[in-house]
Amino acid sequence: MNRSALTFTSLAFTSLAFTFLAVLGPATAAPRAVAAPAAAVPATGATATAATAAAATAATTTCGPSVQMINRRNTVCVTVDRESVRVYGTSAQLFAGSRGGSFIYDVSASVVGGASLGRETGSVYLGTGTGYVNGPSAVAPCGSTVRASFSLTDFGTPPPTSVVEVPVTC
Incomplete structure (x- = not known):
């Protein structure tokens, strides 16, 4: 695939994405909050015990x-x-x-x-x-x-x- 075909494909995809979001409305276009993985949050007290227990039962x-x-x-x-x-x-x-x-x-x-x-x-x-x-x-x-x-x-x-x-x- 040459460069102009790639540019056309990416522009067409971008256009479709904006059309899709416009039909669904602005509420669906808002970014959603994502919780940090448990491993990224330092554990203390009872949370540390729960985190240790969870790690012990990993597959x-x-x-x-x-x-x-x-x-x-x-x-x-x-x-x-x-x-x-x-x-x-x-x-x-x-x-x-x-x-x-x-x-x-x-x-x-x-x-x-x-x-x-x-x-x-x-x-x-x-x-x-x-x-x-x-x-x-x-x-x-x-x-x-x-x-x-x-x-x-x-x-x-x-x-x-x-x-x-x-x-x-x-």
């Missing part, structure tokens, strides 16, 4: 040990945000230059000593590089421990499984 991702399957390294990961839990698997190609392939995946999670949080299974094509396989998302009780697992099989080979246990802190 964290924990990944289990990697397991090797022929040309792939597979790992299960769990993201915990208060009582919300999301499980997924990653599969990284080990040897450059080889092709991708189709695999059967199994991603599951459960509360240790409790109920299942879900299971995702199916077929997936993983190309070169690193691929991600979505697993279950669920709510787990505060104070519990979630056990998650991820495996791939290439249609017959018994799969090695990556397993991790993660505490749910609220």
Whole structure:
């Protein structure tokens, strides 16, 4: 796109924006107040305790040990945000230059000593590089421990499984 086309496009957009604001009226054109992020405001007293508690419950991702399957390294990961839990698997190609392939995946999670949080299974094509396989998302009780697992099989080979246990802190 040449410079005159860019100028015309930006002028046309500006003109449309002013026309839109004129139709809506001056009340919508006024700028809105935006609160400063909590991190930008120094915390003291009870506010400091609340800010520290909020920081302690921020989302964290924990990944289990990697397991090797022929040309792939597979790992299960769990993201915990208060009582919300999301499980997924990653599969990284080990040897450059080889092709991708189709695999059967199994991603599951459960509360240790409790109920299942879900299971995702199916077929997936993983190309070169690193691929991600979505697993279950669920709510787990505060104070519990979630056990998650991820495996791939290439249609017959018994799969090695990556397993991790993660505490749910609220």
